[in-house]
Amino acid sequence: MTATNGRPQAGGDAANGRPGNGSDAVHTDTVSTVVRQWQAVHPELDTGPMEVIGRINRCAALLQQAEDAPLRRAGLSRPEFDLLGALRRTGHELTPGELVRETFSSGAAVTKRLKQLTERGLVERRGDARDRRVAHVRLTDAGRDLVDGILPEQLAYETTVLSALAPEGQGELAALLGDLLSRLEGRTGVLRA
Amino acid sequence: MTATNGRPQAGGDAANGRPGNGSDAVHTDTVSTVVRQWQAVHPELDTGPMEVIGRINRCAALLQQAEDAPLRRAGLSRPEFDLLGALRRTGHELTPGELVRETFSSGAAVTKRLKQLTERGLVERRGDARDRRVAHVRLTDAGRDLVDGILPEQLAYETTVLSALAPEGQGELAALLGDLLSRLEGRTGVLRA
DNA sequence: AACATGTGTTTTACCAGTAAAAGACCTACC
DNA sequence: GGTAGGTCTTTTACTGGTAAAACACATGTT
Numbered sequence: 001m002t003a004t005n006g007r008p009q010a011g012g013d014a015a016n017g018r019p020g021n022g023s024d025a026v027h028t029d030t031v032s033t034v035v036r037q038w039q040a041v042h043p044e045l046d047t048g049p050m051e052v053i054g055r056i057n058r059c060a061a062l063l064q065q066a067e068d069a070p071l072r073r074a075g076l077s078r079p080e081f082d083l084l085g086a087l088r089r090t091g092h093e094l095t096p097g098e099l100v101r102e103t104f105s106s107g108a109a110v111t112k113r114l115k116q117l118t119e120r121g122l123v124e125r126r127g128d129a130r131d132r133r134v135a136h137v138r139l140t141d142a143g144r145d146l147v148d149g150i151l152p153e154q155l156a157y158e159t160t161v162l163s164a165l166a167p168e169g170q171g172e173l174a175a176l177l178g179d180l181l182s183r184l185e186g187r188t189g190v191l192r193a
Numbered sequence: 194m195t196a197t198n199g200r201p202q203a204g205g206d207a208a209n210g211r212p213g214n215g216s217d218a219v220h221t222d223t224v225s226t227v228v229r230q231w232q233a234v235h236p237e238l239d240t241g242p243m244e245v246i247g248r249i250n251r252c253a254a255l256l257q258q259a260e261d262a263p264l265r266r267a268g269l270s271r272p273e274f275d276l277l278g279a280l281r282r283t284g285h286e287l288t289p290g291e292l293v294r295e296t297f298s299s300g301a302a303v304t305k306r307l308k309q310l311t312e313r314g315l316v317e318r319r320g321d322a323r324d325r326r327v328a329h330v331r332l333t334d335a336g337r338d339l340v341d342g343i344l345p346e347q348l349a350y351e352t353t354v355l356s357a358l359a360p361e362g363q364g365e366l367a368a369l370l371g372d373l374l375s376r377l378e379g380r381t382g383v384l385r386a
Numbered sequence: 387a388a389c390a391t392g393t394g395t396t397t398t399a400c401c402a403g404t405a406a407a408a409g410a411c412c413t414a415c416c
Numbered sequence: 417g418g419t420a421g422g423t424c425t426t427t428t429a430c431t432g433g434t435a436a437a438a439c440a441c442a443t444g445t446t
């Protein structure tokens with residue numbers, strides 16, 4: 001459980017942090033294989049970060065596929081659901097600009113999605129009286145019902161997916177990711193550099 | 194699944210065995226805000242999975258932006274780098290089909306990328322003598338040099354990005370994600386369902 | 387040998403996302 | 417009150433992805 005930071009020499013276990021797991025139950029996840037390959041080719045490099053970032057990326061990819069299953073049944077993509085969800089969880093109307101911020105997507109993407117969701121009757125828009133540039137978007141009843149119907153399925157699905165981890169493991173993971181995320185989000189400078 | 198299931202709210206540190214790091218600094222990451230909003234609207238739902246999956250997704254999104262910085266300087270997208278990296282780290286030629294499996298992308302995407310990378314002189318292809326359906330792709334010297342030049346930058350960048358976490362935290366995170374990932378990858382049925 | 391079936395790769399048609407510019411509108415200052 | 421500059425949103429042009437079909441070839445069977 002020593003250095004992830006300082007040269008994980010031989011064996012990918014360096015970043016593994018757990019006490020006695022050297023031999024049994026070898027992690028056969030693809031990332032550890034990839035890391036081993038890199039270390040064989042470039043033994044001088046510290047591949048520690050890969051073990052974290054590679055896994056985050058890969059988990060995200062796999063989980064999104066998994067999560068998408070309940071959504072697709074409802075004919076929604078994940079970004080569409082995110083948009084509807086933002087409206088639902090805030091509980092009030094949002095402007096397109098606010099939706100951009102809530103869903104972390106570009107303005108153009110939000111415009112397109114709103115168009116489609118409006119056509120499907122899931123959201124409505126009205127203009128602002130004072131400032132005619134801005135629009136206000138709200139869920140229709142159908143939109144709200146759809147979100148409320150999907151969300152429990154979604155969470156149940158996620159629960160089973162995460163059941164690979166013990167509850168304490170899930171807590172740890174959430175906490176660690178929270179640490180990382182709050183720093184990442186706080187220091188946007190790091191990201192834009 | 195009761196409302197507040199085993200969710201590690203303030204007691205998270207108890208369950209998660211982290212020694213010194215019990216800094217009760219409130220996590221101000223966006224995910225915790227989102228989760229709070231959902232709980233206000235649907236107090237009966239167990240939002241535990243969101244704290245993990247939401248954060249994985251968000252971290253992935255932010256980290257990819259971060260990682261992309263060094264790549265973009267070299268005029269490569271991440272999927273392109275993944276392809277070149279697969280060739281580099283395996284150390285031998287790969288067929289398009291193998292590249293599909295290594296990089297987790299579709300065949301069509303690999304074909305397109307190979308075309309571009311070939312035009313840029315970073316990879317070469319040759320046919321197979323025995324089976325004329327298959328091609329063999331290898332890095333050119335320029336391609337190899339490019340990868341070798343970028344990789345250290347990339348890792349350095351990732352190291353600074355992860356410096357938000359203490360080394361032990363990084364190890365724990367890698368281990369937990371490895372657990373999750375190896376189960377996710379093993380049980381493909383869960384994902385394709 | 388001829389054919390059905392399977393595999394490796396590419397092509398086609400299409401869809402969603404982005405960046406940059408445009409458009410519409412506000413505001414504040416001269 | 418007109419105009420410069422800023423903000424909110426949409427449009428445009430394009431890129432890159434996917435799914436499904438097409439293509440080219442191999443293989444096993446009769």
